[in-house]
Every structure is written in structure tokens, then in C-alpha cells.
Amino acid sequence: QVQLQESGPGLVKPSETLSLTCTVSGGSISSYYWSWIRQPPGKGLEWIGYIYYSGSTNYNPSLKSRVTISVDTSKNQFSLKLSSVTAADTAVYYCARHMPTIVGATWLGRGPLDYWGQGTLVTVSS
């Protein structure tokens, strides 16, 4: 059974960089796409970005200038860095795996999100 676990500081000061790591167990990080998603308290889900195990990335345009996602296949981990944070970045941060899917006759590696971490609350405050 694949399991994902987010880790990192729960409190970050304004203007600093938020750093989180997602550790994958029970399966390999190879051959999959992996995403970060966040959810401000009481609000909906916002996709932050994804990374392929090879290192290629794609980010939400609204966050692109501040986001870096990286992967370490030797540790079965991928990471998120979000710079210049403000109170608006306070949220529960989730990591998740994309399930490869066939849609019609097309194979999609970046399919739905089938495994999620439990989430970690990051508060931005001085």
C-alpha cells in the first residue's frame, strides 16, 4: 500500500521560504507524476504544481514565480519550496500521486490523484 507523508515546519515567518518534503513509502517514486496541493482553512483545493520522477515540472501560473518542486529518487522523496510567503499562504499542504489512466484511447500519465498524504498545516505568522 502506497503511503505519502508530508514533513516540514508548521510555522513560517512572512517573507521567508516555506519548505516541505513528501516521503513515499510502499512503492517507488519512479514512473509517476507527483503533485502538491494546498487548502486554506475553510476553503477549497488549490493545485500548486507537479513533478515527474525524471524531474520535469509544471506549476500553477498564479504561484509559478515563487514555487520550486524537486525530486530525490534515491530517497523516494519530492519537495516543495514556496518563497516570499505571506499570511495568504497559510494552508494545509498535501502531496499526492497521479494515477496513470487511459482516457478513451489515450494513455495519460498525469491522471487523477489516487494517493494523498494526510496533509500538514503551515501557518505564516511572525
Add this chain to the structure above:
Amino acid sequence: DIQMTQSPSSLSASVGDRVTITCRASQSISSYLNWYQQKPGKAPKLLIYAASSLQSGVPSRFSGSGSGTDFTLTISSLQPEDFATYYCQQSYSTVAFGQGTKLEIK
């Protein structure tokens, strides 16, 4: 960017009711549409993928339909454990979620 709009934003229903939630994409996304259920304090759970495929382990009272820009999630007979928030998500172009539909007990 593709925008996803769900309706209604909230819904009150009773156990045993048939419920339908709608999701509309700002442009055609073929069948690249997924549905999730989220309960308070928990991560979202995948219910339906590719518009109409039931994820393993999900009860058959959940079903999805649609293609192009208009999609629906239907719960045929609400159970107590179904009261939650539901999100649609497109995987046609990167990733985007709808704003959510909160399903409450009437």
C-alpha cells in the same frame, strides 16, 4: 487556464435521496474529469476518474457522466457517510479543481 465551476455550492439532502452535482469546464476537456470526496480534517478521496470510471473500492451508488464541458456526479441513494464536500478536477491541461460542493444533512 481552464476554469472549473461546480453547482450548487451547497446542498441539503436526506438519507436515501438521489443527489446530482454539476461541474462545468470553461473549455472542452474531453473526459479528463475526476471527482473527489473530502471529509473534515481528511485528505480528499478519489471517487470517479475519466468522467465515469469508478475507483476501486468506491460504492456503486456513486456514478459520473458527461464529456466536453458538462459533467455530473450522482449519488443514487444517500448514506450517512456521504455527507461531505465534493470536488471536481480536470486533468486535460495541468490540474484545476472546482470550488467544491458541500453536501449537508437536511
